[in-house]
Amino acid sequence: MDVSPATPRIAVIGVGNDYRRDDGVGWAIVAGLAQREVQRPLPHGTRLTLTDGEPTRLINAWEGADLAILVDAARVRPARPGRIHRLQLHDDRWRTPHRETSSHGFTLGDAVQLARTLGRLPGALLVYAVEVADTSHGTGLSPHVSAAVEPVIARIQEDLAHRSPAGQ
Incomplete structure (x- = not known):
C-alpha cells in the first residue's frame, strides 16, 4: 500500500507480517487509516506504507518526511497483549537497540x-507499539490485539490533526 506524493510531509508506516497473526497489527492499523480516509481525509502530503520492517525499507519509507509515524507489534515481558505504547525518537530508549522489543529478527533501534x-x-x-500475544503462522489478530486497532487509529488521527494547519 502506498497512498500519496513521492516525497511525503508525513509518512505513516505499518510494519509487520499478515501471515504471523498479531505481527499484522501494524498493517491492520494502516489499512484502517486508508479505509477511513474517505470519511476523514488525511493531511495533504501524507503517505501510507506497509513494510516488513527491514531497516533499509523503513529508512526509504520515512526518507524526507517531516514526521514519520511507525506502527508495529512488540514483544514485552511480561506481556499485556493489546497494551499500546507511544514513543518518540528523542526518548532515551532509542539510543541503544533493544532486542526484546521487536517481533522481527532486528529492531527498530537498529534501523534508527x-x-x-x-x-x-x-x-x-x-x-x-502494540504488545502481542501470538506471532505463530496464520492470519488474524488475537482478540486483545484486535481491540487495540481502533484506539491506535484514533490516536494517530489526533496526532495528524494537531500537526496539520487548520485540520487539513
Whole structure:
C-alpha cells in the first residue's frame, strides 16, 4: 500500500507480517487509516506504507518526511497483549537497540541507528507499539490485539490533526 506524493510531509508506516497473526497489527492499523480516509481525509502530503520492517525499507519509507509515524507489534515481558505504547525518537530508549522489543529478527533501534549514521532520520519519529500475544503462522489478530486497532487509529488521527494547519 502506498497512498500519496513521492516525497511525503508525513509518512505513516505499518510494519509487520499478515501471515504471523498479531505481527499484522501494524498493517491492520494502516489499512484502517486508508479505509477511513474517505470519511476523514488525511493531511495533504501524507503517505501510507506497509513494510516488513527491514531497516533499509523503513529508512526509504520515512526518507524526507517531516514526521514519520511507525506502527508495529512488540514483544514485552511480561506481556499485556493489546497494551499500546507511544514513543518518540528523542526518548532515551532509542539510543541503544533493544532486542526484546521487536517481533522481527532486528529492531527498530537498529534501523534508527543506521538512519542516524546515514543522516536519513525523519524530522520526527513517533512510534506506536502494540504488545502481542501470538506471532505463530496464520492470519488474524488475537482478540486483545484486535481491540487495540481502533484506539491506535484514533490516536494517530489526533496526532495528524494537531500537526496539520487548520485540520487539513
